[in-house]
Amino acid sequence: METFDVVIIGAGLSGVGTAYHLMHRCPTRSFVILEGRDVIGGTWDLFRYPGVRSDSDMHTLGYNFKPWKAAEAIADGPSILEYVNETADENGIRDRIRFGHRVRKADWSSADATWAVEADCDGKVVRFACNMLLLCGGYYDYENPHRPVWDGERDFKGTVVVPQFWPEDLDYRDREVAVIGSGATAMTLVPAMAMGGARHVVMVQRSPTYVVSLPSRDKIANFLRRVLPDRLAYAITRWKNVIRVSRFYRISRRKPERVKTLLLRLVRKALGPEFDVEKHFTPHYAPWDQRICLIPDNDLFDAIKSGQASIRTEEIDRFTDDGLRLASGEVVRADVIVVATGLRLQVLNGLSLSVDGRTVNAPDHLSYQGMMLSDVPNLILTFGYINASWTLRADLTAEFACQVVNELERTGNRQATPRLTEEAMREMPLKPWIDCFSSGYIQRAMHRFPKQGDRDPWRNTQDYLADRKSLKGAPIADGVLQLSNPQGS
Template sequence: MTHGPADLHVDVLIVGAGISGIGAAYHMRTQCPDMSFVILEKQETFGGTWTTHRYPGIRSDSDLHTFGYRFKPWTGTPIATAPEILRYMGEVIEENDLGRHIRYGHRILTAEWSGTDNLWTIEAERTADGTRVRVTAGFLWMCQGYYRHEEGYTPSWPGMDNFAGRIVHPQTWPDDLDITGKRIVVIGSGATAATLVPAVTGKCAHVTMLQRSPTYFFTGRNINELAEMLRTLKVDETWIHEIVRRKILYDQAEFTRRCREEPDKVTAELLGAVRAHLGPDYDIATHFTPRYRPWRQRLAYIPDGDLFAAIASGGASVVTGEIERFTRTGIQLTSGEELEADVIVTATGFNLNVLGDIDFTIDGTPLRFSDTVTFRGMMFTGIPNMAWVFGYFRASWTLRADLVGDFVCRLLHHMRARGARRVEIVIPPENADMPLQEWIDPENFNPGYLMRGMHLLPKRGATPEWQHTQDYWAEKDEFPAIDLDGPMFAYG
């Protein structure tokens, strides 16, 4: 396909101004100051999830000491609200003069790689007026996240059209929804439901969390005692940030090990914490004892036990059962029980988004992402000059965004030193016959959104360099040691 001149050319194009994209921009400014870059962001402001999600009570489900960037100390409570996170990100943008690199309101339509020119050509549309914009870039840094912001995942149940009230998904919470005096049913029991239920308790007539099966929850005070002690000792915030991060990461690695090696003990501890909040007579076996071992799905953190406090107050309740159909006045369960509702919230997950739903072509051939093999969960066979930020499931997303940032900047410098305009991941002969499997082992981690979208994702190989291992404790040392002249890197 022949294009006219580009409206803009940069060394690096960053897709998305969410937590990953702003981090990538910081790394470019500090580690590659002589290289040009731009961020294209579809929304009219930065923030990604923290801007598009506006349901009541939205907050992080990771602690901000590790979800915050490595380079900027977090000084607030560990579990933070969306406005607090946005304020933090805004400070990063202002303090590092990143705003001039961001083009808001630009939806990317296509990304075409030309091996002849060793360039990406990106065509975007200005959302304000539909004007087309063409950008060329030497390297593409995908920081768009991994789910569709426009629509969440809602299963189809019989009778949904008959319901007389409102059905809403948290991802598209309507501004005009008044919950005062309303009976609410929240379908789901993940982090979103666990956030939403205490946020609306006391503001509506009653809220019921309806789950098909239970979820594991952490509980604890929304304060980091180590951080507070160090502040009392007048330790510099930069030191506090690093010390607290290391302590949290060590604890997380130890907890993950225990989940694998002594799951029964961990289960007893988690359920014991729930029992402490809800009392000995509450039916924890039915409503809070999952069918799977801890950490096969993400654990939601419940700061100050607010979900359990809402249940204990009587303003919220939990029902465990299967939906048979929606009725005019609520939901009929297969057990025969009917839950009356004025508002039904489907906190049932999201739709996986692969490479931003952008149409990719490589030298004129449409890209099938699922045909590629991943290198360390960030580069892929058959896709030159491109890296993707995909964070951790069992630790904070941003930990990996920082690691990938260091790697990409080191790779860009290495390419320049070699005089290379192209780099592509190849499988060396010694790995040519390795078995290929799905992106993530479902026996290790199996949330619904991944199971529904696994066929869209790249394949993994038999050894850690050909996998997204989910192991920050190992990757923090392995990523800096990656040999950029190794046999899996083909330069041109």
């Protein structure tokens, strides 16, 4: 069994970034990254469907320590993958990764303040020991997307594709395509496949989603890069975008009807007065009750206006031999059907965890700072924002993890455990870990996630500025996060 101070799970965007922070903030601490796949990149290597790209700007999706230098602020998947690999190679992180190590379980022993971690590798169980366990393996199940089943699927004579497992040899040129879904993946696929040679692409959605178009290139960012050093230009652009997104979210929550009117006016301007925006782009919920879909340069709207793509907003009755029959009886002809119906969230990176032999059942615990679990020592979970770029919170979480590691070393302690008093537990109302967000992929999974309370530090906010303010410079030993040593040590 190999022993390290820290074990990081996952070598994607979060894991590589966390490794960087550890190397620079905790240079005396040893660590290893355990990655189940054979390559760096996580999501950005796994997803290979046409048009795969970021759904937020790269000045906030990028790391706080590595400037994004490309002209495109809304970047394609290969460019993001290159950015993550470049980060790993520039900092010697690749040498710290054990590829092909799929972690299945971790058991904490309070007797020696150690996590015993088990990973599958080439059909064998490989064991590691560490004091601190950092879960950076992302938020969704790589192997099991959300995949509804419809009547008649076996009757369909064409090809059915799930974006998460896109076949490299799929040729959809000059073929009729139906894309089922209305989220970010569907919004990406429709214009990409239309421009990629499909005869026609139909997006079949049960209900509409709010959509906003932004330029793929940030003129201010590109100007600043020409006249300022890269790091300064990046920092200014990053803060510009953080504040812009934060203000837009807050206005959306305070004045939803005003924001709804604005969003729909922009869609009408892009599609013209003849298009039925009410039916196809007007959701029944308020802006930011679900994530607003970002599209670059009006690409979806342009595909619709050109006649290369169209939308049907209706329930699917069943598959037929040559397409989809909708509830109205209309048949959408298709040679290829893409089922872009969403992801399946994964709690605690899919690991089985225990503390002193007792299974950690996430819903029985409260979230501390959105990063740790009550009564679970030395475990830190990276889970990004749902209303902003993932990496904003990933960076904060990594910095917090480094603070905890350093404070334990400084004080001579080995355990950091969030503790909730019995009185507080009785009195504090509990809420879902992600509250006030109605997206199906969230609602389907919240019963498996930790709870949150109604006061700090037990709230799981979706507010980067508030989180940054509360975490920067705050004492680690805050009276809730208790530092200690094993009994008898």
